[in-house]
Amino acid sequence: MKLSFAEDSAEALPLTLLEPGDLPGWLEAQDASTRAWVEASSFAGTLGQALVIPGEGGAPAAALAGYGTQAQRRRGRFALAAAVPALGSARYRIADGLPPEQAEEEALGWLLAGYAFDRYKAQSPAKARLVAPAGIDASRVEVMANAEALTRELINTPAADMGPDALEAAARALAAEFGAQCDVTVGDALLEGNFPMIHTVGRAASQAPRLIDMCWGQSGPQLVLVGKGVCFDTGGLNLKPGASMGLMKKDMGGAANVLGLAHMIMSLELPLRLRVLIPAVENAIDGNAFRPQDILTSRKGLTVEINNTDAEGRLVLADALALADESTPDLIISMATLTGAARVAVGPDLAPFFSTRPDHADALRQAATKAADPVWELPFWEPYEPMIEPGIADLDNAPSGGQAGALTAALFLRRFVDNAPYVHFDIYGWQPTAAPARPKGGAMQGVRAILTALPEMLKL
Incomplete structure (x- = not known):
């Protein structure tokens, strides 16, 4: 599915965005026929409303979209996208009512509203298309939209068709598209x-489990992205209950998000050296499954006591992070659907992150506002370090007590990074209920914020 702007032409209908309070003034400037049509409708400028206005002979001549109030827009994102489903399948150009500072966000939202997961069943008919608003970088917006579509598609695909081999195939396809090298162990x-x-x-x-290692770029600072690729998580011998296992096809959401970010970086030809590491596994049950109380030795040499086989994501990430750190890159970023504790703390809409450098955290916060991609910083809280030290091994993969779960997981991962600045995102990777531009299903989180912050973080 290719998400793109429409070409401007005479067929593109002028679309006016109206807040509720602006409608009376707009009507006064219209001809009698238009006033009668709008007044006979239920259109009031509320968020999500749309109205196509006929011209001579009854053919569509223009349209209105409700832009809601400023208070409504502050409570969400992609306000214009809320009206897209009501605009049919015509082509539109925005004639009035779009604040210039919101043009990129609303254009991106319109493109994202065109995504549907249709691998197994035909979805909604063709949606309305938009001519790129003046003043935006249309190519960049299209890149972001299609990268997010890739991420959604990977997460939405069930594990029967998105196991470690299929995730490897997706990474190889991306590498081939951009001339990157992809090695798999x-x-x-x-x-x-x-x-x-x-x-x-x-x-x-x-x-079989595997480590995907993709490299692109010949010069500039080195960025390493590490994504959790647990294609399905039963919990292992600490078996999840059915209700908790139901969404575990999304447990490779970290891998899907870093592949989406890699798509953006390579498409936009950012002046850096990119490495993507994805440990791709399925946490399953068999006679050779690892057990509670096992003690594992990591790539770095640190020993890990297993107190819960359902805390497996940090184990596979640890080996990949140790490899990433060995090359002393300029920045390591990990993304993972790692802990339920993060969801309890901030809910499904915010992408919590941890950073070893305050200036990187500041850059991400500022970029998140600009990119309409909310993030929230949590601390690498060193007083909790003893919680991940079990006594008979260097580390505990699942500290008892159930407190500060997102923080202890992040501290665990930080033990495997010594030589580079490190940012860790503990994302949800799923949109639980439909919202403008965000259908229920797989979600990209934090990636546009990272993309926007990279020039500052890496001094590009």
Whole structure:
């Protein structure tokens, strides 16, 4: 599915955005026929409303979209996208009512509203298309929209069709599209390559565990993206209850998000060296599944006591982070659907992150506002370090007590990064209820904020 702006032409209908209080003044400037049509409708300028206005002979001549109040727009994003479903399948150009500072956000929202997951069932008919508003970088907006569509598609695909082998295929396809190098270490070769925890977590599954390693770019600072690629998580021997297992196809959401970010970086040809590391596994149950109380030795040499096999994401990320750190890159960013605690703390809409550098955190906060991609900083709180130290091993993968779960997971991961600035995102990767430009299903979170912040973080 390609998301793109429409070409401007005479067929593009002029679309006016109206707040509720602006409608009376707008009507006064219209001819009698238009006034009668609008007054006979229920259109009031409320958020999500749309009205197509006929011209001579009854053919559509123009349209109105409700833009809601400023208070309504502050409570959400992509206000214009709320009206897209009511605009049919015509082509539109915005004639009036769009604040210039909101043009990019609303244009992106319109494109994202055109996404539908239709791999298994035909979805809604063709949606309204938009001519790119004046003053925006249309190509950049299209890149962001299509990268987000890729991320959504990967997360939405069930594990039967998105296991470690399919996730590898998706990474290889992306690498081929942009001329990147993609190397994959599979199965027992993980032991030979010193990725013991990736192997341990994934060895009980029908598809072999693997580490995907994609590189692109020849010059500039080095950025390493590490994405959790647990294609399905049963919880292992600490088996999840059915209600908790129902959404576990999305447990590779971190991998999907870093692939979406990589798509953006390579499409926009940012002047950097990019490396993407994805430990791709399925946490399954078999006779060789790892067990509670096992003690694993990581790539870095740190030992880890397993107190819950359902805390597997941090194990596979740890080996990948250790590899990333060995090259002393300029920045490491990990993304993972890691803890339920993060969702309890900030809900599904915010992307919580941790940063070892305050200036990087500041850059992300500022970029998030600009990119309409909300994030929230949580701390690497060092007084909690003893909580991840079990006594008979260097680290505990699941501290008892149930408190500060997102923070202890982040502290665990930080133990594997010594040589580079580090940012960790503990995302949800899922839109639980439909919202403007965001259908229920797989979600990209924090990626546009990262993209917008990278020039500052890496001094590009």
